Amino acid sequence: xxxxxxxxxxxxxxxxxxxxxxxxxxxxxxxxxxxxxxxxxxxxxxxxxxxxxxxxxxxxxxxxxxxxxxxxxxxxxxxxxxxxxxxxxxxxxxxxxxxxxxxxxxxxxxxxxxxxxxxxxxxxxxxxxxxxxxxxxxxxxxxxxxxxxxxxxxxxxxxxxxxxxxxxxxxxxxxxxxxxxxxxxxxxxxxxxxxxxxxxxxxxxxxxxxxxxxxxxxxxxxxxxxxxxxxxxxxxxxxxxxxxxxxxxxxxxxxxxxxxxxxxxxxxxxxxxxxxxxxxxxxxxxxxxxxxxxxxxxxxxxxxxxxxxxxxxxxxxxxxxxxxxxxxxxxxxxxxxxxxxxxxxxxxxxxxxxxxxxxxxxxxxxxx
Amino acid sequence: xxxxxxxxxxxxxxxxxxxxxxxxxxxxxxxxxxxxxxxxxxxxxxxxxxxxxxxxxxxxxxxxxxxxxxxxxxxxxxxxxxxxxxxxxxxxxxxxxxxxxxxxxxxxxxxxxxxxxxxxxxxxxxx
Numbered sequence: 373x374x375x376x377x378x379x380x381x382x383x384x385x386x387x388x389x390x391x392x393x394x395x396x397x398x399x400x401x402x403x404x405x406x407x408x409x410x411x412x413x414x415x416x417x418x419x420x421x422x423x424x425x426x427x428x429x430x431x432x433x434x435x436x437x438x439x440x441x442x443x444x445x446x447x448x449x450x451x452x453x454x455x456x457x458x459x460x461x462x463x464x465x466x467x468x469x470x471x472x473x474x475x476x477x478x479x480x481x482x483x484x485x486x487x488x489x490x491x492x493x494x495x496x497x498x499x500x501x502x503x504x505x506x507x508x509x510x511x512x513x514x515x516x517x518x519x520x521x522x523x524x525x526x527x528x529x530x531x532x533x534x535x536x537x538x539x540x541x542x543x544x545x546x547x548x549x550x551x552x553x554x555x556x557x558x559x560x561x562x563x564x565x566x567x568x569x570x571x572x573x574x575x576x577x578x579x580x581x582x583x584x585x586x587x588x589x590x591x592x593x594x595x596x597x598x599x600x601x602x603x604x605x606x607x608x609x610x611x612x613x614x615x616x617x618x619x620x621x622x623x624x625x626x627x628x629x630x631x632x633x634x635x636x637x638x639x640x641x642x643x644x645x646x647x648x649x650x651x652x653x654x655x656x657x658x659x660x661x662x663x664x665x666x667x668x669x670x671x672x673x674x675x676x677x678x679x680x681x682x683x684x685x686x687x688x689x690x691x692x693x694x695x696x697x698x699x700x701x702x703x704x705x706x707x708x709x710x711x712x713x714x715x716x717x718x719x720x721x722x723x724x725x726x727x728x729x730x731x732x733x734x735x736x737x738x739x740x
Numbered sequence: 741x742x743x744x745x746x747x748x749x750x751x752x753x754x755x756x757x758x759x760x761x762x763x764x765x766x767x768x769x770x771x772x773x774x775x776x777x778x779x780x781x782x783x784x785x786x787x788x789x790x791x792x793x794x795x796x797x798x799x800x801x802x803x804x805x806x807x808x809x810x811x812x813x814x815x816x817x818x819x820x821x822x823x824x825x826x827x828x829x830x831x832x833x834x835x836x837x838x839x840x841x842x843x844x845x846x847x848x849x850x851x852x853x854x855x856x857x858x859x860x861x862x863x864x865x866x867x
Binding site for chain 2: 424460471546641649
């Protein structure tokens, strides 16, 4: 007969002291933290819990910083093996920090790293008391990553099971969030009308239940879907509803996405100069957020518009800025072929417009 | 195509008095499991309950537990209590077999399974 001997009496910080300690940790340079572990209460579960909460909140404003912090915490907890908290808390914090790192990687388009972090997260969460809840959150991130990799059929196949899990676990907001993937799959399949129907349903339920974050994100997707159809009034109405909520939440990714969506609408409506301005605003926000892949995708979109306006020199500059970033990403053969054509035409100073469109079309789908 | 996903997960909004209530209502069942089933002394059981309380307050603030209904939180709590009781008793036995057959049979069972029984008992007592 055997059994793991659990650690007993422990005097943790209060939750308020944990929040204070977490702020101090984040204010301390990474390189100085290990030496100050005790002073910073870095091994205290209250500190770690508060840190995870703060990093979750930061995902929409600073994914690169979330990745750096989450990776530091994971490594800190993992090796040398530290006794953290009571019962399953060490496993939970390993799972949670890895999930944060994986999610941040997904936002930063670092796909291979995202999958590795998701595997690490599963390894931690599997040993927790509330494994179904935590593993369901992880499953959502994995499906979102699959959507971004355009594995649409698999996403559609697995979604109902995940929604059911969240419903059984009494997590209605997470269940509703899953429907985003359904709406986005419609957009990926070039079915904006079906997407609009899904996002309108999400808006209705989110408004009724007071899920503001979901409501704002649904409006953003409505801007995009209506923009694709050139439905100006509906897109502008959706942006009018989204912006105050996003400002209230300091959701800078969301605000950047609004500008991107308005850019689509303006382009579809033939207002090319204004469309470029709107894309530029989105690009500036993504630059600040460290979302280089999105910046590069917008370089290509803007280049295409500049060519349409006959501004080929400026278009070349946009493409030249984007190519090194795109080269860093793992692309499928069709993406690589388009990239090679654009590279060659750029070298010859005669841009192959079709190749550019294929590349940015492919690249944006890869991003999203 | 420009579809976008959600960047931020909703933080836990559960109130601390809800947590207190779930814990308080479960305490009798936990205490009797620790003392009667796992044969901890009264003092050992009180120490276990203090640890469980601290742990449970944090469990409820985790990412995946913040929105969970009370029943599922209670099952997690009972499961933790059984794991605690089993581990403690095994530690006290120091690798020896339990002389008491009932205790030996209980220690051979999965703590989650015992927690399921306790949860049913909890529901029956309140129905």
